[in-house]
Amino acid sequence: xxxxxxxxxxxxxxxxxxxxxxxxxxxxxxxxxxxxxxxxxxxxxxxxxxxxxxxxxxxxxxxxxxxxxxxxxxxxxxxxxxxxxxxxxxxxxxxxxxxxxxxxxxxxxxxxxxxxxxxxxxxxxxxxxxxxxxxxxxxxxxxxxxxxxxxxxxxxxxxxxxxxxxxxxxxxxxxxxxxxxxxxxxxxxxxxxxxxxxxxxxxxxxxxxxxxxxxxxxxxxxxxxxxxxxxxxxxxxxxxxxxxxxxxxxxxxxxxxxxxxxxxxxxxxxxxxxxxxxxxxxxxxxxxxxxxxxxxxxxxxxxxxxxxxxxxxxxxxxxxxxxxxxxxxxxxxxxxxxxxxxxxxxxxxxxxxxxxxxxxxxxxxxxxxxxxxxxxxxxxxxxxxxxxxxxxxxxxxxxxxxxxxxxxxxxxxxxxxxxxxxxxxxxxxxxxxxxxx
Ligand SMILES: Cc1cc2nc3c(=O)[nH]c(=O)nc-3n(C[C@H](O)[C@H](O)[C@H](O)COP(=O)(O)O)c2cc1C
Numbered sequence: 001x002x003x004x005x006x007x008x009x010x011x012x013x014x015x016x017x018x019x020x021x022x023x024x025x026x027x028x029x030x031x032x033x034x035x036x037x038x039x040x041x042x043x044x045x046x047x048x049x050x051x052x053x054x055x056x057x058x059x060x061x062x063x064x065x066x067x068x069x070x071x072x073x074x075x076x077x078x079x080x081x082x083x084x085x086x087x088x089x090x091x092x093x094x095x096x097x098x099x100x101x102x103x104x105x106x107x108x109x110x111x112x113x114x115x116x117x118x119x120x121x122x123x124x125x126x127x128x129x130x131x132x133x134x135x136x137x138x139x140x141x142x143x144x145x146x147x148x149x150x151x152x153x154x155x156x157x158x159x160x161x162x163x164x165x166x167x168x169x170x171x172x173x174x175x176x177x178x179x180x181x182x183x184x185x186x187x188x189x190x191x192x193x194x195x196x197x198x199x200x201x202x203x204x205x206x207x208x209x210x211x212x213x214x215x216x217x218x219x220x221x222x223x224x225x226x227x228x229x230x231x232x233x234x235x236x237x238x239x240x241x242x243x244x245x246x247x248x249x250x251x252x253x254x255x256x257x258x259x260x261x262x263x264x265x266x267x268x269x270x271x272x273x274x275x276x277x278x279x280x281x282x283x284x285x286x287x288x289x290x291x292x293x294x295x296x297x298x299x300x301x302x303x304x305x306x307x308x309x310x311x312x313x314x315x316x317x318x319x320x321x322x323x324x325x326x327x328x329x330x331x332x333x334x335x336x337x338x339x340x341x342x343x344x345x346x347x348x349x350x351x352x353x354x355x356x357x358x359x360x361x362x363x364x365x366x367x368x369x370x371x372x373x374x375x376x377x378x379x380x381x382x383x384x385x386x387x388x389x390x391x392x393x394x395x396x397x398x399x400x401x402x403x404x405x406x407x408x409x410x411x412x413x414x415x416x417x418x419x420x421x422x423x424x425x426x427x428x429x430x431x432x433x434x435x436x437x
Contacts, residue, residue, distance in 0.1 A: 089121055092178050121135070148233040197264070243296040
């Protein structure tokens with residue numbers, strides 16, 4: 001019943017906002033119309049009309065049988081071999097901010113696994129800016145050296161690219177590891193936390209100290225120093241974390257920003273400090289390399305918080321500032337949130353931002369089948385798809401997807417070629433498309 005309601009809501013929204021899609025070419029417009037509920041997928045369309053999909057839906061045309069997810073994508077001088085992104089995922093395994101062998105193996109495996117872009121976990125710009133004692137940092141020389149080792153491996157041994165996500169935990173800092181009690185304060189040795197306003201994450205968390213202008217200067221400079229280290233370490237992309245209730249996100253949402261100065265009140269004012277950080281970081285980040293900004297496109301609390309409509313405005317302000325792509329996440333900004341989960345549940349926010357502003361987007365959230373990715377891309381709902389949990393379960397998700405779709409154009413690491421051949425042989429014997437009509 002909930003699935004039906006969700007499909008009906010997506011469909012109604014499509015028709016109510018049809019002008020959003022009028023710029024699409026007729027074939028893509030048609031594709032978007034047919035898949036508007038998110039229940040009819042790419043493979044469903046193939047079953048219904050194979051000739052139309054392969055002849056009309058142009059992305060498969062130039063190189064027959066290249067599924068949309070394997071088309072390259074460009075941002076500034078960064079060329080990604082495909083549209084799959086390993087979404088940022090905190091590993092809580094760092095020692096005093098330094099990535100360890102765990103991180104080398106973790107990121108290396110995912111880069112070997114076929115994704116076009118691997119984005120690191122939120123890496124913190126100061127010790128106080130960490131979420132937990134296990135978070136990685138970029139505020140000491142040893143951090144830079146440890147990250148460089150990881151980046152060098154990815155570049156030497158794979159054709160994946162690697163992005164660095166930078167963040168500051170703000171009011172959600174000084175908390176336990178992800179598999180302990182999430183977002184709860186440490187049993188002892190808590191460090192003081194800061195935020196736009198003295199609004200605690202929950203009754204159990206510390207009340208953050210309201211930031212002064214001097215605090216803002218310091219945090220902005222910490223982002224700059226971290227971005228400089230990331231550039232020296234050789235990262236291909238930078239992502240500024242403005243989502244999930246951490247410091248920059250806490251400025252954006254009115255739920256945690258109660259300031260009465262130039263940094264609170266209207267959305268423009270609440271965006272002022274995040275944009276200041278963005279500009280400062282952009283000034284030191286190599287011009288040829290892109291910057292992504294991750295946002296929470298919905299606080300899931302109704303009109304009191306950020307709504308998908310506000311998110312379009314947030315994306316527009318970031319786009320005007322020069323952000324190359326918006327990574328469209330949602331939520332984790334309030335204990336009051338009531339998210340509506342489901343397959344690809346955050347993708348409509350990406351669709352809206354991309355088609356109302358023309359800015360490139362990444363979609364994320366419960367995207368777990370190749371068919372989901374192909375449908376999202378073909379309908380123009382996002383430019384890239386981030387998969388988080390699927391990459392915890394399977395670092396080789398992309399290479400497995402290629403085999404499932406019978407696509408041989410992806411590069412496997414040379415020592416693993418025999419495994420590739422067997423996987424493709426086995427996949428070709430079964431109907432692996434996973435079609436459910
Ligand atoms: C273990 C874990 C750690 C995460 N850490 C981060 C993080 O450091 N930064 C971030 O922006 N999102 C983080 N996320 C959120 C994911 O990037 C992603 O947005 C979310 O899991 C939804 O995608 P999925 O349905 O593919 O898992 C984390 C998610 C998981 C499961």
